[in-house]
Amino acid sequence: MSPGFTDDYLLYLLAAASARASAGFHTLLAAQGLRVPEWRILACLASREGLKVTELAQQTLFDQPRLTKTLNIMExxxxxxxxxxPSDRRLALVTLTAEGRxxxxxxxQQARDHEAQVLARFPAADRTRLKALLIALAG
Known part of the structure; x- marks a missing residue:
């Protein structure tokens, strides 16, 4: 039998790899009472406090209506x-609260540990190259 289209289609392979690699961490998030969109927002704000809503939408890969709905829940x-x-009162900045932090x-740290487990089956050079390729592709 010849290979199917999705067997070597890059976008499918990226989605499948992401779903498989993320599943365990998503289970951990659910056990903590968090959904994936909330995690993405928390993770982005952890290192970039005071993001404009438009910037946060770009960082989290959400459209603004979805982001606004999730921010309402999180707020x-x-x-x-x-x-x-303060420089433009029409714009909103989003920050973590003490509870969010x-x-x-x-x-x-759990995300980094999970990432290390996912990548552990690859030699160090392949891990470095994989991340570099993904950064370039996302760039």
Whole structure:
């Protein structure tokens, strides 16, 4: 039998690899009471405090309506805060609350540990090359 289209189609392979690699970490997030969109927002804000909503949408790969809906949920849960940008009151800046920082801190290490497990089957040079290729592709 000849290979099917998706057997070597890059976009399918990227999606399949992401789904398989992420599954275990997504289970961990669910056990912590977090959804993947909330994790992405927390992870982005952990190293980039005070992002504009448009910047956060780009970083999280969400469209603005989806991001706004998720931010509303997270704000009610006390994880994030929106405030006016002092340089342009029409814009909102999103920051982590103390609770948001406390929730994301251990998850960042758990995410790195999970990443290490996913990549452990590859030699170090392949891990480095894979990340470099993905960074270039995402660039």
């Amino acid at each position: 009610r849960a006390g994880l994030v805060r929106r405030r006016s940008d 406390a929730r994301v801190a251990p998850l960042l």
